[in-house]
Amino acid sequence: MNTYDIIVLGSGPGGYVTAIRASQLGFKTAIVEKESLGGVCLNWGCIPTKALLKSAQVFEYLKHASDYGLTVDNVDKDFDAVVKRSRSVAEGMSKGVQFLMKKNKIDVINGFGKLKANNKITVTDADGKATDYEAKHIVIATGARARELPNLPVDGKKVIEYRKAMSLESQPKKMIVVGSGAIGVEFAHFYNAMGTEVTIVEFLPNLVPLEDEEVSKQFERSFKKAGIKVMTNSSVESVDTSGDGVKATVKTKKGEEILEADVVLSAVGIKTNIENIGLEELGIATDRDKIVVNDWYQTNIPGVYAIGDVVAGPALAHVASAEGITCVEKIAGLHVEAIDYGNIPGCTYATPEIASVGMTEKQAKEAGYEIKVGKFPFSASGKASASGNKDGFVKVIFDAKYGEWLGCHMIGAGVTDMIAEAVLGRKLETTGHEVLKAIHPHPTMSEAVMEAVADAYDEVIHL
Template identity: 55%
Template sequence: MADSYDLIVLGSGPGGYVAAIRAAQLGLKVGIVERENLGGICLNWGCIPTKALLRSAEIFHYMQHASAYGLAAEKISADLDAVVKRSRGVAKQLNQGVTHLMKKNKITVHMGEGKLIAKGKLAVSKDGKTEELSAKHIIIATGARARDLPAARADGKRIWTYRHAMTPPEMPTKLLVIGSGAIGIEFASFYNDMGAEVTVVEMMDRIVPVEDADVSAFLEKALTKQGIKIMTGAKVQEVRNGETDVQVKLQDKGGAVTDGVFSHVIVAIGIVPNVENIGLEDVGVEPDKRFHIKTDGLCRTNVDGIWAIGDVTGPPWLAHKASHEGVIAAEAIAQALGNKDVHPHEMDVRNIPGCTYCHPQIASVGLTEASAKEAGYKVKVGTFPFIGNGKAIALGEAEGFVKTVFDEATGELLGAHMIGAEVTELIQGYVVGKTLETTEAELMTTVFPHPTLSEMMHESVLSAYGRALHM
């Protein structure tokens, strides 16, 4: 007889395992299906291990510039194998943490390939054996994988995806990064700090194109200063993968074509949702034209009892967005099963922050200045530089700025955009403000501690209204 649950979650990434935990907290009988590692891509091959790599590169960078802090560091070197080993250890620790959370919350884990076979039924296959599970509700949280470039298909030797780049067989000497989104820029920053000669190619007219234009311009200058070659408005025409190198034809924004030889190439041009072979067509779940599963604000698909969260659905493709959707879906399911004490709310993507952990860091939430104007807002914009902040100067991190965008008519905070040291930690202040629907008046009268980097957030708000104190 098939195991029966209130909820089965297909996929245990940051969306899936959080959904399972929240559902269990609400008293539901929950099972979770995972084909590889608990914690999914984020904990094992994405968000967390990449930050461990970047932390090692950051410390190496500081050691190389010890004299700027009145210190001396001699004969310093980087051991790539040891750096990778530390990163994998961090991933293993977190994987074990998720395993503990499943046990703690009495969630049954089924390891294997999951496939919908009928409404409320899931088959799980492993090692030639198949078990059948049934549930009143099913959440699809299968995530996504790296998109291949037809001209440069990853082989793990010379041409890499992010996954290969996290466990490199050797240190690149001359690296080409195709794509300048968060993943591409983070690996470009990491390998540049580790000593590789790095070139970044981006088809759009600026790097990190989803960010505010001022942030993109500042980052390009900062990375160029660090020695990274940036090519925007550029195309990869041809890639020839050899035994010892990769030969690439690159077309620049002016149309000129040049030949380049690289030791390795990282392809970071986006993601593809994992919708194949999970039975969507068998139960009638509809994907959109880009093959992402379509959902409403509560994560329901077009099929009653089937839900979807995370990267398998629409943008933004972020772990924290997936986790939040997991909570929304779990609470909506509990409510559908009769729990009157939960009140799920729909996701507001305007309040989801984005973070890129290059050097300098980038963080943002809400509308850019350009998108706010395109949406019809008359805006007030404030900017405050790191060089005007005492803590930033004391840290030796005086490069960057904080930018805020307000609706002139109402004072509503429409967006915030930062580049500089630790901005990925600072951005949450503005995220809370946006969630609480704050205006410039509340932000102006908020007391920010001194000396902190957060004072720049206050000054940026004041700047939008001509009241900056330290500029």
């Protein structure tokens, strides 16, 4: 019998991080993966999309070289080469995880794992050969895949999901993107920058609907300015793929409209990978497509745990990693704090970027807080002006009574690299005045945080 202390099912940023931390804590550890190490995030999600977006950004810079006093002739893109670069970045990351598995003496078991009674897992490899493994603790980290709507069936050719969107053989002339969460808007931006005519369809009244309303409005303005057609309060009712391209029937407030395109990208959320892994047989409790766990990620079956996209909470790579670490540290008997889900940063990597943490202004008001709100536009930032990235702003929300930092919302160039200040500040229970008195370097984009806080307390200098 192949026996371990901990077996992790799935090797995404939840699974592989869990396995490494388990190994560091002295557990004999194995990881089961049916495809590529690193899961969706490294192979088909977070990382390769950022590579595509970087190519789009460089292309945009070259097209606007004259804005910087430079002359560049015959600027063009090689779509195939852009996709190839993205794939090679993903391969490099997956190889990096292979190296980490070896370094941490973690056994990698290739195949599809299914839980059995008495803490056993049966792994079936590509040839159909099944092998049994046993562990004191089994951590489910099987992640999620693109959700499919009944009226928008994915055929992989004319109606595609994110995976196909980053490896298309040729660039479409026209694309409809359904859904304006992070995945939808990142692809809308990439294809628009590459020269595809893009229409984005969102059921809710605002693009990026989970963000603060002011951020959503600014983002929509920027998208429209970039030439993307935006349809909010709209839904794709049906698609006709019988002709050369695809015809989508879109229901709007004004009535129905037929849109024609080469391809429709469905980006309407995710569906957890919890089928056929033995949950029903073991009687593991689920609720609305998620595995039910406690603060330490234990399921209702002793010795079985679940983390990442398969449990409630934001489906984000950094959340899955944190959950996995918390889970195995608790198993090891360390003193562990439960994760504060109110302090999870969210990032969107379109242009402009969006980053946020904590409550929106609306949520803070609804929670009954008396608030101080400060805002600093990048149009007033020296660094933003010098670098030609003046779109966007930083917005901060404080509790008027005690000075608690309730929320921080940013839209602009490079803001995804700035949000950690707010996350750390909130974790350390900082107050507005402490942020204000922490000297920020000039000229940087980051000093906009200090300026926004100054605005909240009526001490702003540069507005």
